[in-house]
Amino acid sequence: MTAPAALAPPLRPRTDPELAARLARSAATADGHFLSTADVDAWLADRARAHRFRVDRVPLGGLDGWSFAEGTGNLVHHTGRFFSVEGLSASVGEGPAHTWQQPVIRQPEVGVLGLLAKEFDGVLHFLMQAKMEPGNRNLLQLSPTVQATRSNYSAVHGGSRVKYLEYFAGAGRGRVLTDVLQSEHGSWFFRKSNRNMLVEADPDTDVPLHDDFCWLTLGQLGRLLRRDNVVNMDSRTVLACFPAPPSDAGALLTDAELQSWFTVERSRHDVDVQRVPLAGIRGWRHGDDVIERDDGRYFRVVGVRVEAGSREVGGWDQPLIEPTGTGVTAFLYRTFEGLPHLLVNAKVEAGFLDTVEIAPTVQATPGNWAHLPSRDRPPFLDLALDPPADRVRYAAVHSEEGGRFLNAESRYLFIETDESETPLTPPPGYQWATPAQLRALTGHGHYVNVQARTLLACLDTGAVRLQGAGGAPAGPG
C-alpha cells in the first residue's frame, strides 16, 4: 500500500538556475562538436545538391488545389486547411494612410516552431535543419528542428511525417524550456501566431541524426547570423524567445514604467479591423495572374508551383505574398552609463491580435513611402537608410518566412546614435528599453514583434555586441 504523499513527485525549482550559464557558454563557443562554422557553407551546398527543388511562377487562377471561393473571392485550398488569402479592412486612427483595404493571409491553425537542444562535450547544441522554402531567393536556409503547421504535422497533404515532432507535440520527450505563442508579420498575416519552443533532449538519450539536420552552438548561429540569408525567420524568432537570463542591470525606465508605456500605447489607438471578402477590396487589381495595387506599392499576391524531392510531399502549388521592395529594419541605440538602450516603437500592424506590439525603431519598405512628403514618412527612416558607416554595429539581409513570402528581404541593422538624432525624450510611440527588458517580454506573447525578435536573436547569439563610441566594432562580419 502506498501512502498518498508518495504519489506526488517532489517539488522542483520554478526556473533552472543553471540554464542561463549554459546558454551563455554555447553562445561563447564559436565552433561546434560536429561541424565547424567554416564548413557550414559546404554542408549547405551539399544538402542543396541532394534535393530537387524547383520553383516556377504560375497564375493564381491556375494553382492546383486552390480556387477563388464563390461569393467572397477568397483564395482557398480545396481541403479548407493550410491558409487562405482573404480581404482586410483597417482603420487605425492616425498616420498618412489611416484607412485601407488589403489582401491578408489567414491561417487560424497554430503551428510549431521547435528547436531541439542537447549537450555535447558540455556545450548546448541546437538541431538545425537545411530547409528549402519556395519564397527564399536562395531557397535553402537553416530552419529550426521542426517548423510545421497543424496541417503539416497531421499530414493533411498525405506526405511523410515531420521528423523530430515527437519532441514537441503530444506528451513530448525531453524538457520544455520555452513554449510561447508569438505573432508574425502583422502587415501580411491576420492574427497569426505560432508556438516558439525550445526543448532539451535528455543527455542520456541518443537523438538520431537525419539527413538535412546538423547540431550547431549558439556561437555558430551568431556567426551565421552575420551573413545574409543563412538563418531563417523561424529560427530567429525561436532564438529570441529563449529563457531570459537574470539581470541585475538597471535601465532608464523601471519595468513597471516600460509596461505602463506599452499599456498606454496599446490603449490609445482606435484600431478597427474587419475581415472582408477578397473580391472587390479597394485599391487592388485582381488580374488573371496576380493581385496587386494600382500604384504598384506594398505587395503582390502571386502563385508558385514547387517541385521538390526533400519535403513531406513531392510537389505542390501555393500562393505567396511578394513585397515590392527590400525593407529596412533597424534598432537605433544609445548607451547610458555604459548600458545600451534600444529605441523601441509601439507599432500598429492591422493583423495583430491587439493593436500594437514593440517593433524596432525603423521597420519600413522605403519605396512605399517615397511619394510622401518627409513629414509623413516614418521617423528615423532617413538615418536607417543612410547611417554613418562607423556607427553601424550590425548589418545583414534576412528573409522573412519563405513558406508564405516571396523574396521578402529586409536589411537588419543596429546603429549607434546620439542625443541629436535620438533624444532622451523620444517622440510619441517611441521609448527606450534595454535588451534585457525586451528579452523578459519575449517570454510572453504579443509584446515584441517578429522583426524585433530577429534583432534580439542577433544579440543573444553574439552576432552583434553593442557598445558606445570608442568601443571596438563587432567581430568579423
Place this chain on the structure above:
Amino acid sequence: MTAPAALAPPLRPRTDPELAARLARSAATADGHFLSTADVDAWLADRARAHRFRVDRVPLGGLDGWSFAEGTGNLVHHTGRFFSVEGLSASVGEGPAHTWQQPVIRQPEVGVLGLLAKEFDGVLHFLMQAKMEPGNRNLLQLSPTVQATRSNYSAVHGGSRVKYLEYFAGAGRGRVLTDVLQSEHGSWFFRKSNRNMLVEADPDTDVPLHDDFCWLTLGQLGRLLRRDNVVNMDSRTVLACFPAPPSDAGALLTDAELQSWFTVERSRHDVDVQRVPLAGIRGWRHGDDVIERDDGRYFRVVGVRVEAGSREVGGWDQPLIEPTGTGVTAFLYRTFEGLPHLLVNAKVEAGFLDTVEIAPTVQATPGNWAHLPSRDRPPFLDLALDPPADRVRYAAVHSEEGGRFLNAESRYLFIETDESETPLTPPPGYQWATPAQLRALTGHGHYVNVQARTLLACLDTGAVRLQGAGGAPAGPG
C-alpha cells in the same frame, strides 16, 4: 554648457527591491492609520446616507438616451460612446453547448481601474472609494480610487471630473508600480479590457482627502474581503495585479512547463466568434421590457433608471446584464510538500481576446447546468456546491462589476481537497499551479481571468491563508 551625458537621468533598478516587503507589511497591518476596520461599516453607512441613489427598473425600449439601432437592433447610446449591447455568435468545438448565440456588451474603450497608494506611519495605505453602482444589491461597495471609462473621464456625459484622475492619466503624478491590461467577464463582455493600475504617491506630497474616500491597509482590505459584498470587483482585480513578490519556492511544474500547458490549451481550441446583429439571435426573446432566453437560462438584458447625487452626473438610464442565478467560483487546492497548489482551469469564454484564460477550478452558475446529465456538467461542480465544512478555508459572496451587471453575485471559495477528489494528474484542461506562479502571470494581460483574480486578491491580502489538513483554519471570518 552642459555635457551631453548630464542630460540622461541615472539608471535605476528595474524592479523595486523594497516593494514586496512594504506590501507584506501593509497586509500584516490589521488596522489603519485613519480608520479602524471595525469602523468601516459605520463609515460606509454614513456615506450611503450622504447621497441620494435610487435604482428603478425601466423597459429597455424606454431607456433615455438609448435606442435599438436600425438594421442591427443593437442597443446603443445616442452619443455612440459608453458601451453597446450587440449579438455574438460562438462556436467552441467542445462541450455540451458548443455553438450558440447571445447578447454581449461591447465596450471598445479601455478604462482605468486605478488604486493610489501612500505610506503613513511607515505602512502603505490604499485610497478606497465608497461608490454606489446600480447593479450592486447593496448599492455601495469599496471601489478603487479611480474607476472610469474613457467616456467617463473625458466627461462625455457632461458630468464633473473624476477625482484623483491626475495620478493615473496623462503625465501622471506619483510612481507607477503596476499598469497592465486585463480582461473582464468573457461570457458577458466582448473582448473588454481595462488598465489595472497601482500608483504610489510621493511620500512628501499631501494627497487631499475627498468625501467618500478613505485610506486602508492591505490587511484591512483582507479582513473586509472575508465579508460579503464589501470590496467590489474593480478593487479585487487591481489587488491581484500588484507586483508579484519574488519567491524561491518550487512547484510541481516549472514555470516553463506551466506556460507550455497554457500554450497548448490556447492552441488546441478551435474557437470561432463573430459579432452579429442583436436582432434575431437564436434562442433569445426580445420583449418590450427585457431580452431573455426562452428557457430562462444564463442572463437577461434589463434596463434601469438611476437617480444619484454622488456621481459625476445626477442621473442616467442604462442597460444591465442580470444573471439568472448566483454563481459558484472555487479554487480546489492541495498541499504538496507543505506548499499549496491551486487546480486551475484553462477556460474558453467566447468574449476573450484569445480563446482561453486561466480560471478557478469551478466557475459556473449551477442553475444553467441542472437540466444536463451529470457527465455533461462542469467537473468538480458538485464538490464546490457541497464541500465538507471542515475543508472550506474561505467562503464569501462577491458582486461582479455593478456598473454593467445587476445582482451578479457569486460565492467564492477555497476548498482543500485530496487525491480522491483532485488527482495529481488532473483531467484535460486542468493543471496544478502555485499562487506564486499565478501571481507572476497577473503582471501580464490575458493569462488569469477576473474570477481567478478575485480569489488571488483574497490570498494577497491575507483574507485567507491556505494550509494542509491539521492546520489552523483561516482567521476570523
